[in-house]
Amino acid sequence: MSGGALPSNLRGTVQKQMMHVSDWFPTLVEGVAGGSISGLSLDGFNQWMAFQGKASNPRKEILHNIDPLISAENRQILDEATQYPVNDIFSNEMEMPAEYNTSMRAALRVGDWKILTGFPGYYKAPPESNIRPFIPADKPGQKIWLFNITADPNEYKDMSDERPDVVKSMIAKLKAYYNTSVPVRYPSPSLNSNPALHLGVWGPWED
Structure with a gap:
């Protein structure tokens, strides 16, 4: 870390604690600017005191994603380069599954652990x-991977069989996140989005 707003004892240090991009706003507003976020409903945490070693890290987990429309079942129609579905698999006619299941592409970090599903x-x-490439999908039929990313940051060693207790608790968290998520919406294509209609640039095309 560096910068004039930092106390001298923090300058040049490396912070390895868990942090999400949403944590920067409350950290900068309260920690650096001395403002207040009282009364605001934010996803982020003020990590300023944790940076200084005066408090424990308030962030305990990060939900990377849950994508109910990309699953282990439709992997065969994903584009090899982008890993996104080809053709018109995404449409407003698709319905989200009522409940989370491990076929869905999802990733969650809790403490030292990271779980991947789907x-x-x-x-x-x-x-x-x-860096030796790791392709977890090489194992036919597997839908769950668990890594200790503190000890194994490149995610080489799958520990899902060794730590079923951790898998169980993290799957429960994914289910809870999914139950409170906003439904996926893919509106129908609009010809009004053509950049040729907007001076040759991509931009908003609906009022």
Whole structure:
């Protein structure tokens, strides 16, 4: 960390605690600017005191995503390069499943643990990085992967069989998140979105 607003004892230090991008707003407003976020309903946490070692990290988990429309069942029609479905699989006629299930593409971090479900896709590291690529979907039929990303940041060792207790608790959290999520909505295509109608640029096309 660096910058004139930081106390001298924090400058040049490395922070490895869990942090989400939404935490920056309350951290900067309260910690740096001395303002108040009292009464605001925010997703982020003020991490200023945790940065200074004066309090424990208020963030305990991060939901990376839950995508009910990309699952282990439809993986065969995903584009190999982008890992997104090809053709017109997304439409406003698709309905979200009533309940979360492990076929859905999802990822959750809780403490040292990270769980992946469904079809997690691939990561192809640049050749010069010397990072060995790991393709979890190589195991036919597998829908759950568990990693200790503090000890294994590259997610090489799947521990789902060794720690079923952790898997169970994290699946319960994914179910709870899904039950309170906003339904996915894919509106019908609109010809008004054509950039040729808006001076050749992408922009809002609906009032």
